[in-house]
Amino acid sequence: MLSWLPEDVSTFGPKIDQLFYLIYYITGFTFVLVNVLLLAFLVLYRHRDGRRATYTHGNSTLEIIWTIVPALILVMLAFMSKGQWDAIKKNAPPADVLVQVTGKQFNWEIVYPGPDGKFGTPDDYQVDNDLHVPVNKVVRVLLHSKDVIHSFFLPNLRLKQDALPGREIVVWFEATKPGTYEIPCAELCGFGHSGMKGQLTVHDTAGYDAWLKERWPATTANAPAADVERG
Amino acid sequence: MSESAAIAPAAHAAHDAHEEVSFLRHYVFSTDHKMIGRQFLFLGLFMMIIGGLLALMVRWELAWPEEVVPFTQWIPEPYMSEGHMNPAFYNTLFTMHATIMVFFVVMPILVGCFGNFLIPLMIGTRDMAFPVLNMLSFWVGAVAGVLMLSGFFVPGGHAAAGWTSYAPLSSVPVYSGVEWGQNLWCISLLVLGVSSLMGSINYITTIINMRAPGMTLFRLPLTIWALFIVAILLLLALPVLSAALGLLLLDRMAGTTFFLPSGGGEPLLWQHLFWFFGHPEVYILILPAMGIASDILSVFARKPIFGYRAMAYSMISIAGLSWIVWGHHMFQSGMNPTLGSSFMISTMVIAVPSAIKTFNWLGTLWGGNIRFTVPMLNALAFVSMFVIGGLSGIYMAATPVDIFIHDTYFIVAHIHYVVFGGSIFGIFAAIYYWFPKMFGRMMNETLGKIHFWPTLIAFNCTFFPMHILGVGGHMRRIYNPMQYDFLHPLQPINVFITVSAVCLGLSQIPFAINFFWSLFAGKKATENPWNANTLEWTAPSPPPHGNFGALPTVYRGPYEYSSPEVTEDWLPQTRRLEGAVARAH
Numbered sequence: 055m056l057s058w059l060p061e062d063v064s065t066f067g068p069k070i071d072q073l074f075y076l077i078y079y080i081t082g083f084t085f086v087l088v089n090v091l092l093l094a095f096l097v098l099y100r101h102r103d104g105r106r107a108t109y110t111h112g113n114s115t116l117e118i119i120w121t122i123v124p125a126l127i128l129v130m131l132a133f134m135s136k137g138q139w140d141a142i143k144k145n146a147p148p149a150d151v152l153v154q155v156t157g158k159q160f161n162w163e164i165v166y167p168g169p170d171g172k173f174g175t176p177d178d179y180q181v182d183n184d185l186h187v188p189v190n191k192v193v194r195v196l197l198h199s200k201d202v203i204h205s206f207f208l209p210n211l212r213l214k215q216d217a218l219p220g221r222e223i224v225v226w227f228e229a230t231k232p233g234t235y236e237i238p239c240a241e242l243c244g245f246g247h248s249g250m251k252g253q254l255t256v257h258d259t260a261g262y263d264a265w266l267k268e269r270w271p272a273t274t275a276n277a278p279a280a281d282v283e284r285g
Numbered sequence: 286m287s288e289s290a291a292i293a294p295a296a297h298a299a300h301d302a303h304e305e306v307s308f309l310r311h312y313v314f315s316t317d318h319k320m321i322g323r324q325f326l327f328l329g330l331f332m333m334i335i336g337g338l339l340a341l342m343v344r345w346e347l348a349w350p351e352e353v354v355p356f357t358q359w360i361p362e363p364y365m366s367e368g369h370m371n372p373a374f375y376n377t378l379f380t381m382h383a384t385i386m387v388f389f390v391v392m393p394i395l396v397g398c399f400g401n402f403l404i405p406l407m408i409g410t411r412d413m414a415f416p417v418l419n420m421l422s423f424w425v426g427a428v429a430g431v432l433m434l435s436g437f438f439v440p441g442g443h444a445a446a447g448w449t450s451y452a453p454l455s456s457v458p459v460y461s462g463v464e465w466g467q468n469l470w471c472i473s474l475l476v477l478g479v480s481s482l483m484g485s486i487n488y489i490t491t492i493i494n495m496r497a498p499g500m501t502l503f504r505l506p507l508t509i510w511a512l513f514i515v516a517i518l519l520l521l522a523l524p525v526l527s528a529a530l531g532l533l534l535l536d537r538m539a540g541t542t543f544f545l546p547s548g549g550g551e552p553l554l555w556q557h558l559f560w561f562f563g564h565p566e567v568y569i570l571i572l573p574a575m576g577i578a579s580d581i582l583s584v585f586a587r588k589p590i591f592g593y594r595a596m597a598y599s600m601i602s603i604a605g606l607s608w609i610v611w612g613h614h615m616f617q618s619g620m621n622p623t624l625g626s627s628f629m630i631s632t633m634v635i636a637v638p639s640a641i642k643t644f645n646w647l648g649t650l651w652g653g654n655i656r657f658t659v660p661m662l663n664a665l666a667f668v669s670m671f672v673i674g675g676l677s678g679i680y681m682a683a684t685p686v687d688i689f690i691h692d693t694y695f696i697v698a699h700i701h702y703v704v705f706g707g708s709i710f711g712i713f714a715a716i717y718y719w720f721p722k723m724f725g726r727m728m729n730e731t732l733g734k735i736h737f738w739p740t741l742i743a744f745n746c747t748f749f750p751m752h753i754l755g756v757g758g759h760m761r762r763i764y765n766p767m768q769y770d771f772l773h774p775l776q777p778i779n780v781f782i783t784v785s786a787v788c789l790g791l792s793q794i795p796f797a798i799n800f801f802w803s804l805f806a807g808k809k810a811t812e813n814p815w816n817a818n819t820l821e822w823t824a825p826s827p828p829p830h831g832n833f834g835a836l837p838t839v840y841r842g843p844y845e846y847s848s849p850e851v852t853e854d855w856l857p858q859t860r861r862l863e864g865a866v867a868r869a870h
Contacts, residue, residue, distance in 0.1 A: 058757040060771055070685045077683055081676035088643060088672050095650040096665070099586070100657070106854060107847040108652030112592035116648065117641070124640040128633040131683055136626050138685040143622035159460065202454040203552055205617065205692060209758035209771060212689050218553065218619045219453060220546020236771050240692040240760045242447050244454060244461055245373035248764035 063231040063256065064211035066142050071212070073131075073138060080127060146226045149194035151187055157197075157204030157217040160246030162237060169270050179269055183252035188262035189232050197223040205241035208254060216241055229256040314424070316416035317830055321423050322402030323723060326716075328423075328430060329394035330800075335434075336385035341790055343378050346370050348783035350765035364442060373462060375764040376445035381437075383448035384470065387570065388477055389430055391708045395573040396481070396519070397426065399715055400488055400512045402723060406821035406828060407509050409497025409837045414490040422483035429477035436469040444470035447762065449563070452544030452555035456536040471534045478527045481519050488516035497820065499839030503597070504858065506819050506843040507590065510597045511576025514604045515569050521608075522565040529558035556618055560611035568607045570704055571671075572600055574711025575642060578664040580843070581714050582646055584817045585661035586653030587854045589844040592645045599638035599645075606635040616684050617691045625684055632682040639675045643668065654847070654854070658815075659733030663714035666741050670706025674699060677752065692762075695755025701748045713737075713796070720800075721814050725827040726807030732799040739792035746785035750778045816855045819843045823859050 056078055062071060099107075154165040154173060161182045168177030187193045197206055199217040207214045208227065215225045237252035257265055315321060345354045353368035364374040401419065405412055413419045436443040443466035446455035454460050455467055492513045496505075505513075533555065535541040542548025544555045583590045590596060612620060612628030646668050655661070677699040681687045690696065713736075720728045757775045759766060766772040766779060813822040820839070824832050837859040845856040856862075 055753055056756055058753050058775075060758050070689060073683055074680070074686050074689070077680055077686060081679055085672060085676055088647065089669060091647050092650065092665070092669060095647065095653070096655060096657075099650060099653045099655050101587075101654050105654050107586060107588040107654040109589065109847045109849055110591070110652070111589050111844075112595065112645075112648065117592050117595055117645070120644040121637060121641055125634075125637045128636055128679075131679065132630050132633045135629055135683040135685055139622065139626060139629070142685060142688065143625070202457075202460050203451055203618075207692070207758075207760070209689070214617050214688050214691055216618045218546075220552070221619060223619045236769055238760055238763075238769055242376065242451070242454065242762045245371075245376060245445070247376070247762065248372055249768040251769060 060209045062210065062212060063229050063233065063235070064208075064213065065228040065230060066138070067210075067212040069138050069141070073134060076134070077131065080131075146194070146224070147192050147228075149226065150191035151193045152196070153185065153187070153193065154196040154198065155185070155206060155217070156200055157206070157239065157243070158200040159202065159244050160239070160250035162204075162206070162239075162250075162252040163200075164252070166269075177270065183237070185237065185252055185254045186262070186265050187229060187254065187256055189229055189256050189258050192226055192228045194224060194226045197225060202243045203241050204239045204243050204250070207238050207240035208235065209238070210235045211254075214240055229254075232256045232258045232261065314420060316412070316420045318401045318405050318413045318416070318419060319723070319828060319832075321419050322398045322400075324423050325393045325397030325401060325426070326723075328427060329390050329398060332385050332389040332393070332430065336382050336390055337790055337793070339378050339382040339385070341786060342370070343375065343382060344783040344786040346375055346378075346764060347766060348780045350767050370764075372764045373445055374442065376447075376461075376762070377443045377463075377466070379762060380444050380447050380450075384433070384444070384474075386704070387448060387566070388474065389433065391570045391704060391712070392481070393426065394712050395577075395708060395715075396512070396515060396569065397423070397484065399508070399573060399577070399719070400484065400516070402719065403508060403821065404488055404491055404512060405495070406722070406824060406832055407506050407819050408492060408495065408500055409820045409833065409839065410491065410495040411831045411833065411836070413487045414495060415487050418483050419487050422480045422487065425483065426477055426480035429473045429480060432469055432473035432476060436466045436473070439465040439469065442466050449559060450533070450555075451559075452533065452536070452552050456533055456544045456555070458537060468534065468537060471530045471537075475527055475530050475534075478523045478530075481523055485516040485519040485523075488512060489520065492516075497837050497839050500820075500858075501839075503594065504839055504842045506576070507579040507593070507596055507600075508573070508576035511572040511600055514600050515572050518565045518569050518572075518604055518607065522562045522569070525558055526562035526566075529555060529562070532558075553615070553618060553620065556615050557611070560614045561608075563614065564611040565604070565607045567703070568603055570708045571711075572603070574667060574708045574715075575600065575671075577711050577715045577718075578667045579646070579649075580819070581660050581664040581718055582649050582668070583844045583846060584718075584815055585656045585658055585664075586650050587656070587846045588649055588653040589842075589846055590645070591648030591651070592641075593842065593844060595641055596645055599641045602638045603635060606631060606638075610635055613682060613687075616687045629682055629684045633679075636675065636679060636682070643672055643675070658717075659728070659730055659737060660714045660718035660815075662734070662737050663710050663717060666737070667707060667710040667714060670702055670710060670744070673749075674702030674706055677702060689758070690755050692760055693755040694751045694759045694761060697761055698748050698751035698755060701751070705744060705748065713740075716800070718815070719821075720803065720807075721810030722821055722824075722826050722828070724804055724807075725810055726803050726805075727810050727814060728803040728807060729799050732795050732802075736792065736795040736799060740789065740796075743785050743789035743792050747782055747789050750782050750785075754778055754782075813857075816853070818845055818855055818857045820858055823857060 152167055156163040164181050164185050166179040167173050170177055197217040199219040204217045206217055211227045213227050233256055235254045237254050239250040357365050358368045363371055441464035445461050445463050458464050532543040536543050542550040544550045544552050579590055609631045613632045616625045717728055754775055759772055759775055810826040820837050839858045840861055843858055847854045848856045
């Protein structure tokens with residue numbers, strides 16, 4: 055079933071997918087166990103004339119076992135989840151590229167800080183639904199919303215984060231493979247929610263330099279990547 | 286079996302006077318808990334038809350986007366254009382499908398109908414503690430239903446911000462384009478909250494104060510335990526929803542900005558309030574079905590429930606923990622990630638009592654003498670489907686995995702395995718099981734099986750593939766999946782799901798036929814057609830006003846099936862065994 059996962063092109067994606075697979079095997083095993091037992095009991099203990107059901111009110115040993123075993127498995131999953139969660143959500147690596155994404159009914163407004171690395175200066179570049187990033191670089195996204203709640207979803211990068219009006223939420227990703235990917239909005243945002251999407255273009259190094267040169271012809275190519283060590 | 290019935294006639298005469306009431310007092314403004322229970326059942330079944338049809342329109346749109354939806358040409362602009370659906374109307378459809386199914390189908394049937402009908406009968410009393418309040422509870426609920434349905438007919442259309450109505454989409458009319466629809470949605474749920482509060486106070490009081498002599502708490506059937514716990518959850522959770530709805534209504538109508546940052550408000554406040562109500566609500570929907578399934582499994586396995594106390598305690602702990610897991614709906618909302626970890630741990634913990642219950646149900650079947658009646662088949666389906674719904678919850682609890690599957694069809698699959706696979710199969714089990722007591726006639730077993738098997742198969746064909754859609758990244762609440770390149774390979778699954786959903790809808794026809802045919806022409810039911818132990822089966826079918834002749838006295842727990850003390854394989858709670866009076870259990 056998990057073969058339906060979209061191709062992963064992010065650095066933290068494989069860890070999410072590993073956990074996904076682990077839970078898949080654990081729950082799959084439990085599902086089979088419970089249903090095989092259920093079917094076996096239904097066949098073995100179906101009504102037959104003259105038979106009488108076993109009179110028992112329970113078995114403390116069994117009940118303790120089937121309390122403790124699931125509890126231990128769930129605690130293990132909780133700790134594994136916490137480790138990955140902190141790595142993705144709390145301990146963001148230093149950023150190479152900075153970009154601001156603002157959800158608005160029904161587009162993603164992208165703002166690049168330009169060669170000076172600062173927002174709100176004349177060399178900013180603003181465009182709807184067109185996000186360009188370099189491969190193998192940490193991209194830091196400052197998420198905003200102008201109206202309702204939107205959700206910035208990159209299926210191929212295993213990234214999803216709601217964008218809230220009145221708040222700046224910082225997320226990051228590092229793409230591992232050049233290509234173009236879709237950026238749907240994943241939170242209901244009104245009648246135009248369906249179809250609200252942008253495009254992420256992950257460039258290889260040469261392609262990214264070319265894109266920068268085309269966008270900011272007057273300055274050196276790698277300037278936007280400089281000095282964004284903030285937060 | 287009916288030692289206690291021997292002294293019935295004298296005591297019963299006192300209640301005969303109540304029988305001669307007008308048609309209006311008997312069928313409409315009744316204070317009899319059984320009639321109110323039946324009224325809630327008809328309300329819920331009627332709303333289930335509407336909710337189901339809305340779901341089928343949603344499904345049709347997803348399988349064949351922007352094509353003509355059959356039988357809808359009569360719906361006017363701006364909702365439908367000659368059978369083509371407007372995206373805003375699509376949002377209304379899934380919003381109202383969920384709202385109706387949660388608040389006007391599952392709650393009225395499981396809590397309203399079976400709570401009302403079963404509590405006095407199963408604890409051995411004549412009626413609820415506050416019969417007039419009980420009548421008001423139904424009629425206030427019916428007014429809420431009318432208000433909710435009236436939203437379809439106001440300019441601007443009905444609410445379209447999802448059943449969760451996240452602010453500020455829901456709180457600022459221009460963002461959704463919906464005016465009075467959303468206001469009526471709020472007002473209807475506020476009114477319904479009053480109805481549920483009246484019901485829950487009644488249930489709690491009745492269960493605490495009015496149990497028959499000998500009916501200790503740990504001799505209560507698990508159905509009553511579940512309803513007792515649910516009543517407490519309702520009493521504590523609904524005021525929070527009402528407060529949130531009040532704030533939302535003020536934002537919409539009085540110009541306040543509780544949820545709007547530009548006015549100093551906070552959008553996440555809505556989500557915290559809504560889910561603080563919403564997660565206990567999920568257990569309000571499933572706990573009664575757990576209790577009902579426990580009772581039915583024990584009756585038809587002819588075996589005591591395995592680990593009775595563990596079953597009661599696990600329901601209590603689910604209810605307690607349900608207050609501290611609401612944040613798992615908000616992992617990707619922008620809530621502090623550290624707080625996310627706390628909610629992840631509490632959510633993992635709440636899976637433990639659910640696991641205990643599942644294994645105890647298996648333990649109940651082990652060594653039984655299982656009769657595959659229609660109520661039993663539905664109860665077994667409940668167990669099997671609830672296991673899938675419970676296990677799929679673990680994916681969402683694991684916060685890193687939730688990053689990907691949040692707001693996808695994986696969530697839709699999960700809630701439907703819990704609420705349809707769980708609550709609705711619980712409802713079917715309960716209707717087939719208690720129909721003879723409710724209406725004095727048996728339902729048809731063959732038609733019941735013709736209803737059950739296609740429903741089970743079509744249910745799984747409809748909802749299981751939604752897990753695959755979710756794994757593929759298919760978002761919820763989108764109107765046209767073909768707008769996304771990465772969803773194109775998944776479209777055949779959408780078509781398969783829709784075909785299955787139509788089959789699932791058609792599978793309910795034998796149920797409707799069976800229900801109404803049995804109502805008038807079913808085989809007359811005896812007092813105790815299932816050879817069950819609990820008190821309702823010592824009353825006539827259907828029970829008269831006042832339920833019992835002399836009030837029953839309870840000598841033991843509800844699950845003494847195949848007890849070595851008697852030759853039959855059941856031992857009613859009311860039956861007094863000579864020489865065994867002093868036994869504790």
